[in-house]
Amino acid sequence: MSDSEEEAQDRQLKVVILGDGASGKTSLATRFAQEAFGKQYKQTIGLDFFLKRLTLPGNLNVTLQVWDIGGQTIGGKMLDKYIYGAQGVLLVYDITNYQSFENLEDWYAAVKKVNEESNQHPVVGLVGNKIDLEHMRTVKADKHQRFCHENNISSYFVSAKTGDSVFLCFQRFAADILGIKLNKAEIEQSQQVVKADIVNYSQEPVARTVNPPRSSMCAVQ
Numbered sequence: 369m370s371d372s373e374e375e376a377q378d379r380q381l382k383v384v385i386l387g388d389g390a391s392g393k394t395s396l397a398t399r400f401a402q403e404a405f406g407k408q409y410k411q412t413i414g415l416d417f418f419l420k421r422l423t424l425p426g427n428l429n430v431t432l433q434v435w436d437i438g439g440q441t442i443g444g445k446m447l448d449k450y451i452y453g454a455q456g457v458l459l460v461y462d463i464t465n466y467q468s469f470e471n472l473e474d475w476y477a478a479v480k481k482v483n484e485e486s487n488q489h490p491v492v493g494l495v496g497n498k499i500d501l502e503h504m505r506t507v508k509a510d511k512h513q514r515f516c517h518e519n520n521i522s523s524y525f526v527s528a529k530t531g532d533s534v535f536l537c538f539q540r541f542a543a544d545i546l547g548i549k550l551n552k553a554e555i556e557q558s559q560q561v562v563k564a565d566i567v568n569y570s571q572e573p574v575a576r577t578v579n580p581p582r583s584s585m586c587a588v589q
């Protein structure tokens with residue numbers, strides 16, 4: 369076989385997503401792998417798998433094997449086995465749920481325990497999800513940044529609902545694992561346009577005598 373420059377390289381990476389129940393792990397994986405989102409909460413029992421291919425600079429094809437671990441597995445016997453062999457671990461919390469951020473200490477402790485026992489060192493990232501609910505945020509961004517600095521891990525803010533920064537998060541994370549630096553153009557290309565919901569106020573049961581009528585027009589860029 370020739371060493372043609374066009375010959376693509378293939379890599380497979382195991383990425384494990386951990387965090388409390390309802391923080392949005394399944395939604396994140398589904399948004400990334402299937403470009404879909406479901407509003408209905410369906411608890412993950414055990415775990416789910418997703419596969420997604422992406423191409424990194426240098427014609428590098430990467431298949432991400434995403435392990436979406438159910439939030440109820442914390443403290444269970446199987447968690448160590450799920451984490452074992454991961455090249456990357458994403459710790460996910462919900463920015464509107466302070467407890468989900470605090471509990472990351474426990475999830476991270478489980479990761480460190482497996483690392484010590486197996487002498488492996490996966491790349492770890494912190495993901496603040498649900499940034500579409502910024503107005504309900506209870507975890508300040510500087511708390512998030514402090515966690516990243518103290519543990520020397522990478523930082524992401526995403527919305528699985530709107531898709532905001534989701535692809536970029538996985539792309540940057542895969543690049544991080546492989547020691548590849550993305551340039552500005554590559555990052556910008558991965559930032560999708562976020563679609564906003566158009567709210568039809570005319571269907572809202574508002575007391576017109578108290579509140580002035582509101583416009584149903586909305587500019588979406």
Ligand SMILES: Nc1nc2c(ncn2[C@@H]2O[C@H](COP(=O)(O)OP(=O)(O)OP(=O)(O)O)[C@@H](O)[C@H]2O)c(=O)[nH]1
Nearest residue numbers: 389390391392393394395407409412439498528529
């Ligand atoms: N507004 C908003 N809701 C979200 C977002 N991501 C997930 N949700 C909602 O949060 C709920 C929980 O999401 P899941 O993805 O099922 O959470 P999970 O972390 O996989 O939960 P477990 O399976 O119990 O571990 C669902 O109702 C989702 O629709 C987001 O970015 N924004």
